[in-house]
Amino acid sequence: MKAGTNMKIAGKTVYVFVLLTITMVMRLAGNNSSALVMTVGKSPVLTCSFKGNITMLTWTITPKAGGLCTLVHRADKNETHRTTCSDNINLIFREDLPPALEIRQVGLAQEGNYSCEAATTEGNFHTRYHLTVQAPPRLSLSCDEQGSPVCEAAAGKPPAQLSWAPEGSSTAEEKCHDNGTVTVLSKFTACSTSVSSVITCMVSHPAGNWSQSIACCPSEKIVTNVFLYAYIITCVLIIITLLAVIYYFKLHGHRPCHNTKPPEIAPIHSQQDDTTEVEPYTTYVQKENVIYSSVSDLTVGQDLPQDLCPGT
Structure with missing residues (x-):
């Protein structure tokens, strides 16, 4: 009974080992490709591995x-x-060399899988490449507001x-x-506010390494703050001055005014009043003239001296 159980365990172990071996072989066969890394702008040349004389060569690109x-x-x-x-x-x-693929x-856009199949007098041969394209970054360094x-x-x-x-907070x-x-x-946020220093940015990339330096901390920051504070103080002073002027005019605007004698206005007489005042004088003159005429006539008629006229 025990021997039968051991045989079953041994059989299962062998079966699992065979399956694992087959899986590994299949994976190795399927992953028979070369990794190729290129930088943008380069011109790689891909070749095929084969034996014998080529009759037909096929490249398939995905x-x-x-x-x-x-x-x-x-x-x-x-x-x-x-x-x-x-x-x-x-x-x-190329002379004395099989055809090759040039990019x-x-x-x-050319990143992907490249497969070559060569049919020769000695059989078919496969070569695979997985092309990865690197793009170097564009470096720029500046100071913010x-x-x-x-x-x-x-x-x-x-x-x-x-x-x-130098290292700092960022x-x-x-x-x-x-x-x-x-x-x-x-x-970069760890700027010193007392001593101006040069800050260097370093870029690390598979396509290369670059660095740039700049000095904008703290000098530019201090200048910006000075102008800001000056602007604020100026605005406050202008507002205080305006309020003082408004208060002054309000304070002196309610004082009693000095009484001044109004100008004398001449009485206005209408034309009708002037006529009324002139008419009695005219009538009086006319009466006097009439009396004088009567006296003159009487004196002449009686031949009396004119200086002995009777009294009226």
């Missing part, structure tokens, strides 16, 4: 962006056929690593783009 690309070369007719491949991907022919000035250094590594693939010298953020690149922005 990029991350775009459609499938194939290039087929027939040695017997010395002809090459291509379908939906970009202009910078071509077969090159002129590789870009992010607060006088803090800001370092930007734009459109890098993979994302760049930023550091500061904040970083990343922004991803549709083409797979990443922009990293770092702000």
Whole structure:
């Protein structure tokens, strides 16, 4: 009974071992590809491994962006056929060497899988490449409105690593783009307010290392604060002056005014009143004239001396 149980356990162990061996072999066969890393702008050349004389060579390209690309070369007719491949991907022919695939000035769009199948007099041979394209970032260093250094590594693939010298407190953020690149922005916040110093931003990337230096902390920050404080003080003084002027006019605006004698206004007489005042005088004169005429006539009629006129 015990021996039978041991046989069953041994059989299961052998079965599991065989399955694991088959799985490992299949994985190794399926992953028979080479990793190729290139930087944007380079021109890699991919070759095939084979034995014997080539009769036909086929390249199949599966990029991350775009459609499938194939290039087929027939040695017997010395002809090459291509379908939906970009202009910078071509077969090159070198003396005493088999055709190779060249990617002129590789870009992010050419990243993907490249498979070569060579049919020779000794059989078929397969070679695979996985192409990864790196994009170096664009470095820029500036000072923000607060006088803090800001370092930007734009459109890098993979994302760049930023550091500061001298070391200090900093904040970083990343922004991803549709083409797979990443922009990293770092702000240095540990600025000294007493001694001006040069701050250096260092960028580390698989495509290279770069650095830039700037001196904007704390000098620019102090100047900005001085202008801000001067502006605030000026505004406060103007407001206080305006309030004082308004208060002064309100205080002296309610004093009693000095009584001044109004100008004498001449009485206004209408034309009718003047006529009324003139008419009695005219009547009187007329009466006097009548009396004088009567007396004159009487004197003349009696031949009396004019100086002996009777009294009226």
